Amino acid sequence: MSPAEEQQRIERFVAAHRESGLPVTIQRRAVFDAILDRQDHPTAEQVYRAVRQDRPQISRVTVHRILGTFVSLGLVAKTCHPGSAARFDPKTHQHPHLVCLDCGGIVDVEDPRLNRIAWPKVNPREFTIQDYHVHVRGRCRQEARARQRRPNVRRASAGIATL
Amino acid sequence: MSPAEEQQRIERFVAAHRESGLPVTIQRRAVFDAILDRQDHPTAEQVYRAVRQDRPQISRVTVHRILGTFVSLGLVAKTCHPGSAARFDPKTHQHPHLVCLDCGGIVDVEDPRLNRIAWPKVNPREFTIQDYHVHVRGRCRQEARARQRRPNVRRASAGIATL
DNA sequence: CTGCCTGCAAACGATTTGCACCAGC
DNA sequence: GCTGGTGCAAATCGTTTGCAGGCAG
Numbered sequence: 001m002s003p004a005e006e007q008q009r010i011e012r013f014v015a016a017h018r019e020s021g022l023p024v025t026i027q028r029r030a031v032f033d034a035i036l037d038r039q040d041h042p043t044a045e046q047v048y049r050a051v052r053q054d055r056p057q058i059s060r061v062t063v064h065r066i067l068g069t070f071v072s073l074g075l076v077a078k079t080c081h082p083g084s085a086a087r088f089d090p091k092t093h094q095h096p097h098l099v100c101l102d103c104g105g106i107v108d109v110e111d112p113r114l115n116r117i118a119w120p121k122v123n124p125r126e127f128t129i130q131d132y133h134v135h136v137r138g139r140c141r142q143e144a145r146a147r148q149r150r151p152n153v154r155r156a157s158a159g160i161a162t163l
Numbered sequence: 164m165s166p167a168e169e170q171q172r173i174e175r176f177v178a179a180h181r182e183s184g185l186p187v188t189i190q191r192r193a194v195f196d197a198i199l200d201r202q203d204h205p206t207a208e209q210v211y212r213a214v215r216q217d218r219p220q221i222s223r224v225t226v227h228r229i230l231g232t233f234v235s236l237g238l239v240a241k242t243c244h245p246g247s248a249a250r251f252d253p254k255t256h257q258h259p260h261l262v263c264l265d266c267g268g269i270v271d272v273e274d275p276r277l278n279r280i281a282w283p284k285v286n287p288r289e290f291t292i293q294d295y296h297v298h299v300r301g302r303c304r305q306e307a308r309a310r311q312r313r314p315n316v317r318r319a320s321a322g323i324a325t326l
Numbered sequence: 327c328t329g330c331c332t333g334c335a336a337a338c339g340a341t342t343t344g345c346a347c348c349a350g351c
Numbered sequence: 352g353c354t355g356g357t358g359c360a361a362a363t364c365g366t367t368t369g370c371a372g373g374c375a376g
Contacts, residue, residue: 021351023349023350023351023354023355023356024351025349025350025356025357026350043340044340044341045339058357059357060341060358061341061342061358061359061360062356062358064341065357066356080243080245080298081243082243084339084365085339085340086340096283098285098290098292100290101293107290109283109285111283113281113283114280114281114283117277117280120259120261120272120276120299122261122272125304126303126304127261127263127301127302127303127304129261129301130264130300130301130302131299131300131301132259132297133297133300134295135243135295135296135298136282136283136292136294137294137295138290138292138294139290139291140290144291184330185330186330186374188331188374188375189374190331206365207365208365220333221332221333222333223333223366224332224334224366224368225331225332227366228331228332229331247364247365248364248365249365249366
């Protein structure tokens with residue numbers, strides 16, 4: 001992310017708090033800094049570990065709460081995930097994800113065709129569509145290699161492959 | 164589901180077990196029966212409660228394990244969900260889901276246009292695409308009404324709206 | 327008869343909640 | 352100073368695992 005763009009994101013971060021009357025605390029700054037440049041869609045736990053390097057006193061619970069606040073302010077996106085833990089994404093614009101069913105990894109896709117999908121025809125009284133999200137599922141390179149070495153590792157209840 | 168179609172699904176259930184050399188146990192039959200006609204994408208817990216009406220001795224753990232097995236046999240689909248618990252779907256063919264961000268409900272969509280989306284251009288060495296899934300997110304009728312009565316209920320960490 | 331399955335209990339990871347204290351505005 | 356945020360501990364929820372006995376093939 002370019003320095004100018006980063007600066008813009010930080011201003012948006014402050015403005016969103018001002019508008020909602022929420023205080024801009026040290027912890028919120030730290031969490032936002034920690035996630036802003038991440039491309040790897042970290043879990044709350046991973047964000048916690050990153051923040052702790054700067055602020056060892058911060059609590060795991062606080063990181064969870066702050067990430068929740070950021071999501072409702074539209075500052076970060078929460079993406080649902082086949083594995084147990086939710087993933088957070090500093091990119092809030094519409095974009096699909098590649099999800100590896102074997103390792104749980106998530107990679108962004110920038111393919112404009114997938115951002116212009118027609119919305120399904122639904123009775124607007126029954127359901128109000130807000131947006132959509134595309135999960136493209138498969139296997140990443142690292143996992144493909146691992147399978148070549150030890151094929152058929154997968155057992156009935158193994159890993160997140162059960163998506 | 165028509166009786167003929169249901170019969171076909173049950174045959175497929177038995178065949179899949181035969182092919183994999185897995186025993187067709189009473190419990191597996193019961194779990195399959197319990198989920199076969201469900202349109203509401205139940206959680207493992209909900210399946211457990213349904214099965215328990217027929218077989219009160221069944222264990223919650225067993226239901227989890229059996230659902231995992233069914234997913235890897237391709238007999239049911241597991242869909243990731245903004246809320247905490249995974250949802251199971253007896254419909255295994257490609258179809259998008261409407262997900263209500265307020266109540267967590269899931270409704271099937273049958274719109275052929277959304278089943279023919281072009282796959283993103285990805286280097287096949289980097290990632291092997293298997294399939295994709297579309298989550299259409301918004302608000303269902305019941306929740307829309309609830310909001311009319313008591314608007315702005317949503318707080319920072321409220322519900323699953325934090326997707 | 328043999329191996330996988332089931333059930334129990336317990337562990338586990340992710341997330342939420344109640345409460346006293348503290349810090350932004 | 353007031354309001355809401357933070358940190359701690361503990362509870363909760365969904366799910367997995369280790370192990371002793373049971374059932375399908």
